[in-house]
Amino acid sequence: MTDKTLILIRHAPHGTSFAREGIEAALVGGAMGMAVDIVFAGDGVFCLLPDQSAGALGQKGTLPMIKALPMYDIETIFVDRVALQQRGLEVSALAVDAIECELASVTASYRQIVSF
Amino acid sequence: MKYTLIVYGAPYSSQAAHSALRFARALPGLGHTVATVFFYHDGVYNASTLITPPQDEPHLNQAWAELKTTQGCELLVCVAAALKRGVMNDAEARRHGGEVHNLGEPFELTGVGQLLASAQSSDRTVTFAP
Numbered sequence: 001m002t003d004k005t006l007i008l009i010r011h012a013p014h015g016t017s018f019a020r021e022g023i024e025a026a027l028v029g030g031a032m033g034m035a036v037d038i039v040f041a042g043d044g045v046f047c048l049l050p051d052q053s054a055g056a057l058g059q060k061g062t063l064p065m066i067k068a069l070p071m072y073d074i075e076t077i078f079v080d081r082v083a084l085q086q087r088g089l090e091v092s093a094l095a096v097d098a099i100e101c102e103l104a105s106v107t108a109s110y111r112q113i114v115s116f
Numbered sequence: 117m118k119y120t121l122i123v124y125g126a127p128y129s130s131q132a133a134h135s136a137l138r139f140a141r142a143l144p145g146l147g148h149t150v151a152t153v154f155f156y157h158d159g160v161y162n163a164s165t166l167i168t169p170p171q172d173e174p175h176l177n178q179a180w181a182e183l184k185t186t187q188g189c190e191l192l193v194c195v196a197a198a199l200k201r202g203v204m205n206d207a208e209a210r211r212h213g214g215e216v217h218n219l220g221e222p223f224e225l226t227g228v229g230q231l232l233a234s235a236q237s238s239d240r241t242v243t244f245a246p
Contacts, residue, residue, distance in 0.1 A: 003236070005232055005235055005236060017157065018124070018157065018245075021156060021157055021197065021228075024196075024228060025156075025228045025231060025232065028227065028228045028229045028232070029229060029232040031229075032229045032232070032233075034229075034232050034233070034236070036232070112235045112236055112238075112241050113241065114122065114231065114232065114235055114241060114243070115122075115243045115245070
């Protein structure tokens with residue numbers, strides 16, 4: 001069990017602002033010197049795909065924020081293996097270096113999880 | 117145990133805020149307390165003092181204020197999420213040239229960093245999303 005906080009992203013980059021606001025929370029935590037890791041699961045794995053643009057709704061893209069995570073000392077980016085498989089995605093095709101994981105075993109090791 | 121509750125749901129649009137309130141009210145009976153309720157995403161609308169439901173429906177803004185009175189918890193609202201949705205206190209309204217405001221005591225505008233800080237200082241964090 002770790003005292004780090006885990007940010008769990010379950011929503012796709014567009015359609016709602018959950019993914020964006022969750023990634024923002026992770027960046028703010030990093031900027032404040034908190035120990036934060038992040039995991040992408042469910043439709044959240046779509047946030048990690050390359051070649052995203054801002055989109056027609058005027059929402060900013062989330063990928064530049066995800067690529068900035070290491071600059072905020074958030075080095076560990078997990079992605080749920082099952083969510084990738086269900087959507088026909090390979091970890092090697094993602095835009096960032098993410099660690100494939102079993103979601104339940106990751107979440108079980110964090111005392112605090114903030115879910116988006 | 118100390119709990120942090122996170123509310124993402126707008127009042128009357130989804131069950132999220134109602135469920136969070138019921139959860140919060142049940143905690144003391146089991147020996148627990150709510151330390152912080154954090155309103156983020158569409159949950160910030162819970163903090164609007166202009167909420168005016170029909171008389172036969174629960175008044176969610178007042179219900180949160182009563183929760184603070186009975187349990188002494190913080191009612192924190194993410195300032196970035198609130199401002200872009202038109203929920204702000206007097207100081208923010210003045211800063212942005214507005215003439216009206218719709219947020220005041222017992223709700224407080226704060227940064228999302230406070231959400232993570234609250235979670236880390238609590239024993240449990242529970243999210244209520246639409």
